[in-house]
Amino acid sequence: MYTILATTPMGLESIVAKEVQALGYETTSENGRVIYSGDATAIVKSNLWLRSADRIKLIIGRFKATTFDQLFELTKALPWEDYIDDNGQFPVSGKSVKSTLYSVPDCQAIVKKAIVERLKKAYNKAGWLTEDGALFKVEVSILKDEVLLTIDTSGSGLHKRGYRLAQGAAPMKETLAAALVQLTNWKGETPFIDPFCGSGTIAIEAAMIAQNIAPGFNRDFASEDWSIIPEGLYDQERDYAESVADYDKDIKIFASDIDSEMIEIARNNATEVGFGDVIQFKQMDVHQLQLTTEKGIIVGNPPYGERIGERDEVESMYRYLGQLLNENPKWSMYIMTSYKTFEQLINKKATKRRKLYNGYIECTYFQYWGEK
Template sequence: MTHHYFASCPRGLEEVLQQELMEIHANDIKRVDGGMLFSGDKEVLYKANLSSRIATRILCLVKQGSYENEDDIFNAALSVEWTTWFALEKTIKVSTTAIQCPLKSIDFMTLRIKDAVCDIFREKTGKRPDVEVRDPDIRIHLFLEKNNFSLYIDTSGAPLHQRGFRTASVEAPIKENLAAGIIKLSGWNPGEPFLDPMCGSGTFLIEAAMIASNQAPGLNRNFGFMAWKSFDNILFSTIKKTYMDQVTKKDFLKIYGSDKDLRAIRVSKKNLTLAGFENSVQLVCKQFSEITPPYSEGVLVTNPPYGERIGEELDSAYPEWATSLKQSFAGWRTYFLTNDFRMPKLMRLSPSKKTPLYNGALDCRLFEIKMVAGSNRK
């Protein structure tokens, strides 16, 4: 049976997500702000959740339409056969997102959707499902626009950027799906040297290692659709085994990480070990200015500290980084994600590309600076 879905992603990565959906043969793919609409059967749904490096969540559309007041949406939720989607013993949580919504209380609308679901179960079974706020079996999402609503069931459960193995982190870690998207945007290919000189908790390193070893990101976690009545365990297990069989041997992958903070190196090492890449990545504790590039050419990708994390220290750090790039990294393509738009100017380097991206709510730029000897000075 075919359903319609919305796959959300960090804003700015919609085209990368679109390519992923095309690769698993999803249908009716359409770009919207912050994600992609698509349709497909169970096989497409299972593949999307298991294989997408970019999606944050994949939501299944159960009802949509126009509304004038709260009752219109409540009655629409009452018309859904919720008991065919999941069993009474499954716990539920309802959440609402609204853009230019005229309704007075979004929280009240959330409660009314929960009441509609419970009313249907009480009518069909004599009992109602329990609500679980922290870790529900079933997540129901209401999306409200000015005149239209969409009601979804979450197919993913926990956000898809939670790969299932990062247990430790340093301050302000980058989300895994944003890191994977940036690596894709850099044009890095497995086999090319890859370096993150400010690796923090190792997110870029792990995502690069997963790409290089052809490891689907969802192999070590569960999904929301596994709590549905329609869940096909045989089909899911077959698809998952196919992805597992495609994983290549994790020898050293020419992936390098460094950080001036020894604690960050320890955290990165722990996370790499949990992900099974302890022998695939080389780590050192060094300042950016102390790094000697391992090859004459390669790709440098990093999420340097910015904003409240480091403040005015950046004004002196940027010229130091620029000196290291000019002296040591000729021949390298470098990529910096930051919300400090002064960065290239203060480094006196000209970016060849500026890609708008959002790191959570922060409006950022991914600056591409190609280090060709003598050509980057302003």
């Protein structure tokens, strides 16, 4: 059994915890972290199935250290040989916040030296470790003198699904897009519209959720080469993911954007992941949007109006969304924006609000639930 850490963007801990619990594991949450216990299968399932987590790491040790001697000895006392192969590569990255040991390069060097000493003794190696095998990225993270040592199982961040061939100037991470959809509880029963689709990320993640497609099915992970992961386990779990995907589920997803170039990019991205015929893309100004069914859902990340000259245009868009909502009371709408007066422009208080971050921009996710 391993202690597993799913890192999350701030504000999405509860979403990731719910995903982990759906895989069958009990969780505890901290700021930006969801922690749980599981075996090798849990590592594989987490990488393949978690939609909103950033990375899956293994916690090797947690302790307090205020001197470099303490950091060295307590790191060396941990069973690194239970994780890292005798020829494994283990670069060490680090960060330190509000801690006595504030020099990150020194902390990295000491942790590296301690692991080397431990592995040389465990594997009975007199000379240098070759480090020409699988990759085990170690991180030393120190917050208020509390040390957390982890190994990354994912490799590239989980937002890198493998389908985004191109993107716009300020793309939304796939993991955040998935979270926005999951917060709506939409599973494909009603029409889904993203009127500000950009490179198509929200619409694509919505399609993957509706058809129960594992977000990690189309990429590789660092831990696939580890000896602690039974051979063939990743392939076995990918086969299972393939068997439970509902590729024939009839869903109606519409995505539009005022920029014709972005529509072309979005269409190509959707085709790459197999949704070329599932998502309907159209170059269109939001003021042309009409709702033609009794109920449905709008999810979007519109322009925030932060550039000079954009404010009037953005406020006009927001007022039109309010008009649509007023005329179609059974529709639900979920909009993420940094615009502080969004509710006044919509002329309606949100049913629920959630603070989220799009990159480094603090935003609010305004949720309007349609009448039942």
